[in-house]
Structure formats: structure tokens, C-alpha cells
Amino acid sequence: MTTLEDPIEIGDVEVPNRLYRAPLLECAGTGPDAVETLIDDLEPAAESGVGLVCQGATIVRGDGGCAAPGMTRVHDPNFVARLSQLTDRIHAHGSRIFIQLEHGGLRSMETWHAEYRDEHPGLEQLAVSRPPRQLRLFDRLGFLEYDPHVLTTAEVYDLAADFGRSAAWAVDAGYDGVHLAGANMGIIQQFLSPFYNRRDDEFGGSPEARLEFLAVVHDEVRNRAGDVPLITKVPAETPAPPAPVVRRKLSLTDGVEIARRLERIGYDAVVPVQTSVVWDMSIVRGAYPERAWDNEALREKYDAAFGDSTRRRLVALANRIQSLQYDFESAWNETFCRRVRERVSIPVLAEGGVRERAEMDRLLGSSDGHDASSAVGATDDGPACDMVGMARPFYAEPRLGARLLEPDTGSMSEPRSEDGADARVASNPRVVCESCNNCTVPQVTGAPGICRTPSVLRKRGGLERAGAYERTDP
Template sequence: MVTLEDPIEIGGTTIPNRLYRAPLLECAGNGPDAVDALIDDLEPAAASGVGLLCQGATIVRGDGGCAAPGMTRVHDPEFVSRLSRLTDRIHDHGSRIFLQLEHGGLRSMETWHAEYRREHPDLEQLAVSEPPWQLQSLDRLGFLEYDPHVLTTAEVYDLAADFGRSAEYAVDAGYDGIHLSGANMGIVQQFLSPFYNRRDDEFGGSPEARLEFLALVHEEIRERAGDVPLMTKVPAETPAPPSPLVRRKLSLEDGIEIARRLEEIGYDAVVPVQTSVVWDMSIVRGEYPERAWANEGLQAEYDAAFGGPTHKRLVSVANRVQSLQYDFEPAWNADFCRRVRERVSIPVLAEGGVRERARMDRLLGDSSGESSDGGESPACDMVGMARPFYAEPRLGARLLETGSEDDGSRVLCESCNNCTVPQVTGAPGICRTPDVLRKRGELERNGAYERT
């Protein structure tokens, strides 16, 4: 019987248990207080017993590529060396920490953030190919702005080297592993996806060629950072917009094959996720964040981000429509993870809509060897959550060693998404729902977050 408390190895590194904090947007930036902000954000999860922390997406270059304000850049070895204070604090609690690396490509602030564009008029998006016609239409209508620089073959090699250098700096700073942001419309997904990748060189033209960028990044990281554990998200673009608008996308079978080939390349673990071809609520399924949009204190910041009240209202309407399209579904990546796990021998990590200890146990596999959701085998080897850690920074203490039947083993997060919208202004990722905060206060007073 596999339990949440059992250790597991990823690339030769032992993780003390199978609960992980999935990558989140920390909004710490690179300023003088960045390291302290990251410690404040990440250490509580380690102190609560969480086995693995994945620090949210960090950018491998000094210019461009940020998907949201406040993202930390890890191109500078001097800055990254200061992050050893963070890794030391995580290790003091017996936990492990992986650094997620990313470049936004077309999904960057150069595309959607009006004020940022005004302040950086010469900054282009990096693009795998010319934007698809669907995105060019949004440009012509004034919803987004695209001025892409399509990477040459030599520049693709340079970008992969930047991933390798950042991984080297991270290992020197004490990080236990590297996690690539392979989904959520970042540059890695853009290389993998036929929706974006229409290249005619060695990095495009076939499913195998579209995977070459990840193979090259693997090679660069191994050469520069050694045998550090290396994992990546694996996308299946299954909840993309209706087929008349998007016909070229990654199917579930495509995602499974990508995971299989990544194991052959030498990746140590995979995180299969169903996502869209565009940046929408497919990755944060749940309710329409009405409270966040109505926040009077953030209206000016919303206007600056989206280019004025009219565009702000249009984004809000799109948000409402997407909340209906991507209704919350418990463990929505479980079937994808299970099918990947049947084809690979490396650890498979599951995240997305996991909200209670009982489901975690079923995803990992019960004593009969059967899994959670009607499947014939366990769905994953580790279970992760993201937004619930905004609501309960020390959540691990409530989930670990409670057992699946414990009444208190469900997270407080209501998937209301009121934590997500303010982050377009650079606001920190925190829970903003009064009822959830009240319940957390009661649990704190009752000692629920103290480790036994």
C-alpha cells in the first residue's frame, strides 16, 4: 500500500513524502527583498512537512518573457547565489525544493499588459513561429498586441543554453532539482504544440521535431548542471476552444507519447496537465472571481494592465464565460496521469483540483492496487496542490499523517479564484476570501497546523 507519507526518489534524490506544493506565482521579483519574500512564501509549507516544494516559474533571461508582473528572473548568477538562504531554510525542515524555469514567449507581458508595453516600446515577444491566425485576429481587434521576433535556429540553441545556465546557477545555490514549465502556454508548450510550431527546421515539422527543444534543454542542463533531477510539465491541449477555431492541437494521445519520449531522452519525472492553447481558466478551474473584479482598491491597476475600463470589462466577461466552460472538476488531470503512468517507469506527478486527503490516497493507489476514479491502476506517484497553499500556507500539517477518513483532511480552498486576478497587477498570491480566512484562523487557534 502506497501512502502519502511514503518517501519517493526522483532522479536519485529522495523526497521524504509524496505531497508537493505545485508551482505558484510568488510575485517576489528580483529586488533587495526578493529572497525574504520567497522565504516568507515557501518556508511555511516546508515547516508543515510538505516533501517537495516547486518554486513558481522563474525567467531564464534578463529581458522580456515574464507572463505576469513580479516574476523572478534567474539569469544572474549573483542574484541566484543569494537564493541559497531560501534553499537552506527549506532543507532545515527536511524538505526538498525544485526551481521551475520558464520563458513566456508569446504569453508575455509584452502581449497583454498595456502599461508594460508603453514602458518597453522596443520589446518584442519571442516566438516559435509567426502567431496563429486566431491570435493575429485578436491583435487586429485590439484585445492583444503582437510584435513577435521569430527565433532563428541559432537563437533556439541560445535559448536552450539560457535554461542550462539558469539550472547551473540553481544547483550551485542548493536547489535539489529543476522543473520546466512545459505547459500554461509558455515557450516550451509553444515548441511542442502544432498550434504554435510551424517551423521548417530541426525544431518543427513533425511531432518528433517539435520535441527537439526539450531534448536540447535536457542536454544543456546535463552538461552544465550535472545529473540534477529534471522534470517537466507535459501538456495535452484537450480543453482548447471548439474545433472550428482550433484544429491543430495536442491530443491526449500526443501528450502520452511526449511523456514516453521524454523518459527516453532522460527526464526523471513528468507532470501531465490538460491545458488550453491560450492562457485561460483551464489551469485554474473554478468559480468566476467576482470579489476580485469588484475590488475597488485595484480598479486603477486593472485599467493600467488591460488598457482602460473597456478592455478591463471585456476581460472580466471572458473570465466569466471561461468559468462556465472550465467548471471545477475534482482531480481533472487524473485520467491523463494514469494513462501516462501506464507507459512510463519514471514518477508521474498529479495536480489540478485535488482537494482532500481521501482522494490523494486513491490517486496514489489503495491496498488493492486500484485507484481513485474508476481506473484500474494508481494515477500517480506524487500529489500536488497550488492555490490551496495560498489559503493555508502550512497545509501539509493538516494532511500528512491524518489518514483518508479524517474529517479535517479537506483543504479550505474553495477554488473561487479571487486570489488569481489581482496578480495581473503584481499583487502577492494570497487568499482573499473572508470565510476561508476565518476558518483558517479557527484552525490556527486549535493548533491544526502544528506538526506532531
């Protein structure tokens, strides 16, 4: 019976337990303070006992490709070498750290960020193919702006080489593994998806050809970085808009087949993720972030990002509608993960809507020490995954691992503070994150990813006063 505290091997690397901090947007950039910002953001998770820390998406090229302001670029070996300060700090706590590599393609800021476009008038998006007609409509209506450069065959190989070079520099800087941003509408998903990929060369046409970019990236990483663990997200575009709007998309069955083929190619683990074909709330399901949109201090920055106040209101309206379509669902990737795990022998990592220890035990197929049968959607079908990750809850509780892992949590008794009493159950710790998304919207302005919801911060404060984040080493 597998528990959250059990070690696991990903490739040749042993991870001390099965809890991981999923990739988040750190907004650290690449300036003089970038490394310290990353240390401040990521070290608390390792300090709290989390087995694997995944640094958020980093961009493999020096121009373009950022999906949001403040993303870190890893195209410069001199900068990447400085990141050894970060990896040393993570390793000092016994944790492992993977770096996530990405390029935004059509999702990049040059598509949607008005101020950024004005400052970089000659910057084109990199595109797998000509943008789909649905997206061209948004261009004609003025909501987005597409001036894409469709990659030639030779340029696709060059882009894959950029992923390989960045991976090699990261390994030299002490990273234990490489995590590819294969979903969330970045360029890798754009290669995989029939919605985006209409190519007629070796990188398009059939499902096998659409997977070829990931095969070439695999070879580039292996040739340049060696046998470092290599994992990727695997998309299924099932929550995409209704069929009359988007007919060509990746089904769950398609996603399972992609995972099977990635194992044959040589990938060491996969992260199945249900997502949309466009950038929406399918990846951050939860409440409409009313507090974030009503923040007067950020309104001018929102206007600069989206173009003007009218467009800001339209984006907020779309956000409100999407929050109804993508309401919070507990462990929303579970079905996809379970189907993939039945067909592959490499580790399957689950994330998305996991909010309590009992749910983690259930996903791992364990109920030892926790009442996993009480979790929403409990099933007797066996393990759905081999590791469990969370993202936004670490904005709310940077040292969350200390409350979830035994024996480092010390006493599992409920904190007796007014603010923290309802935030943790004695045998089933639950995160204080409310999935309100007030942490995500400000990031379009370059604001850091932090929790801004007073009720959540009060609960965290109560837990801090109760000593819930203090580790007691075994």
C-alpha cells in the same frame, strides 16, 4: 501499497514523502526583498512537512519573457547565489526544493499588459513561429499586441543554453532539482504544440522535431548542472476551444507520446497537464472571481494592465464565460496522468483539482487509514500517479501539509471551533480553498498571491486556533 507518507526517488534525490507544493506565482521579483519574500512564501510548506516544494516559474532571461508582473528572473548568477538562503531554510525542515524555469514567449507581458508595453516600447515577444491567425485576429481587434521576433535556429540553441545556465546556478545555490514549465502556454508548450509551431527547421514539422527543444534543454542542463533531477510538465491541449476555431492541437494521445519520448531522452519525472492553447482558466478551474473583479482598490491597476476600463470589463466578461467552460472538476488531470503512468517507468506527478486526503490516497492507489472509496470518481484501476501536488490551496493554507500528513498532524480529530468545524473531516482532511480564484486575478497587477476570500480565511483561522497546523514530530 503506497501511501502519501512514503518516500520517493526522483533521479538521485530522495523526497521524504509524496506530497508536493506545486509551482505558484510568488510575485517576489528580483529586488532587494526578493529572497525574503520567497522564504516567507515557501518555507511554511516545508515547515508543515511537505516533501517537495516547487518554486514558481522563474525567467531565464533578463529582458522580456515574464507572463505576469513580479516574476523572479534567474539570469544573474549573483542573484541566484543569494537564493541559497531559501534552499537552506527548506532543507532545515527536511524537505526538498525544485526550481521551475520558464520563458513566456507569446504569452509574455509585452503581449497583453498595456502599461508594460508603454514602458518598454522596443520589446518584442520571442516566438517559435509567426503567431497563429486566431491570435492575430485578437491583435487586429486591439485586445492583444503582437510584434514578435521569430527565433532563428541559432537563437533557439541560445535560449536552450539560457535554461542550462540558470539550472546550473540554481544547483550551485542548493536547489535539489529543476522543473521546466512545459505547459500553461509558455514557450516550451509553444515549441511542442502544432497550434504554435510551424517551423521548417530541426525544431518543427513533425512531432519528434517539435520535441527537439526539450531534448536540447535536457542536454544543456546535463552538461552544465550534472545529473540533477530534471522534470517537466507535459501538455495535452484537449480543453482547447472548439474544433472549428482550433484544429491543430495536442491530444491526450499526443501528450502520452511526448511523455514516453521524454523518458527516453532522460527526463526523471513528468507532470501531465491538460491545458488550453491560449491563456485562460483551463489552468485555474473554478468559480468566477467576482470579489476580485469588484475590488475598487484594484480597478485603476486593472485598467493600467488591460488598457482602459472598457477592456477591463471585456476581460472580466471573458473570465466569467471561461468559468462556465472550465468549471471546477475534481482531479481534472487524473485520466491523463493514469494513461501516462501506464506507459512510462519514471515518476508521474499529479496536480489540478486535488482537494482532500482521500482523493490523494485514491490517486496513489492507497486506502490505508482513509476512506478513499468515497472520493469523487473513485476507481479500482490502481495508481494514477506517484506524487500528488496542490497549488492554490497553499495560498489559503500555507502550512497545509500539517493537516494532510501523518503522523506530523498529531491528532486527526475534527477541530471543535465554530469557524473551522466544517473544514476538516476526522479521517479525511479537506482543504479550505474554495477554488474561487479571487487569489489569481489581482496578480495581473503585481499583487501577491494570497487568499482574499473571507469565508476561507475564517475557516483557516478556526483551524489555527484549534492547533491544526502544529506538527507533532514522530
